[in-house]
Amino acid sequence: MTEDASKPFLYVVVCAAGIAEDICTLITAAQERDWEVGVIATPLALRFFDTDAVEAQTGRPIRSAWRIPGEARPFPDPDAVVVAPATFNTVNKWAAGLADTLALGTLCEAYGLGVPVAVLPCVSEALAAHPAYRASLERLGGMGVRFGAPYAGGTDEDGGRPEFRWERAFDLLTPQT
Incomplete structure (x- = not known):
């Protein structure tokens, strides 16, 4: 695929949750x-x-690892970032300003660059009740991060997995086109 500079560039940050199998x-x-x-x-x-x-x-x-010195950048700067699925671990580390992975470093940097960020959390109800998670959502929200309704996974009334609704991310982003 050739890069089209006229199109906005979206970073999609993917965390380790079962629903990530549908990231396409x-x-x-x-x-x-x-x-x-x-x-x-x-x-x-x-x-x-x-x-x-x-x-x-x-x-x-x-991308999952930091570039080595002199290595070309594989992506242009982002016009927006979507974090989906966003896990308990990533949300809490990000809010604390930890950048121990490329994904977290990218999220921490997005704030300083003024890049809009939309988040689709995938967190169990038990983890979402943790005070650190609630504080992290408040801190990130105060930084302008936009959150979709949480997705706890599990099964729906028919015994299947409820729909994740990936497109919610675009409702959270300010149009960049």
Whole structure:
């Protein structure tokens, strides 16, 4: 895929949650909205989705590790960032300003760059009740981060997995096109 500088560039940060197996749904929705997409995954998230399919769909490598000095940047600067699925661990570390992975460093940096960030949390009700998580949501919200309704997974009334609704991320972002 060749880069089209006229299109806005979206970073998709993927965390390690079962629903990440459907990340191509978000990428498709972004591309249908005329975004170029680059994926940054937490190291554990790489085991949760088809990395070959994502690289084929975006035409870019998935980033999970820091670049070494002199290595070319595989993505342009972002016009927006979507974190989906966003886990308890990532939300709490991000709010604390920890940048021990490329994904977290990217999220921490987005604030300083003024880049809009939309988050689709995937956190169990038990973890969402933790005071640290609630404080993290408040801190990040105060930084302008926009959150979708939480997704706890589990099963719906028919015994299947409820729909994640990836496209909610775009309702949270200020249009960049």
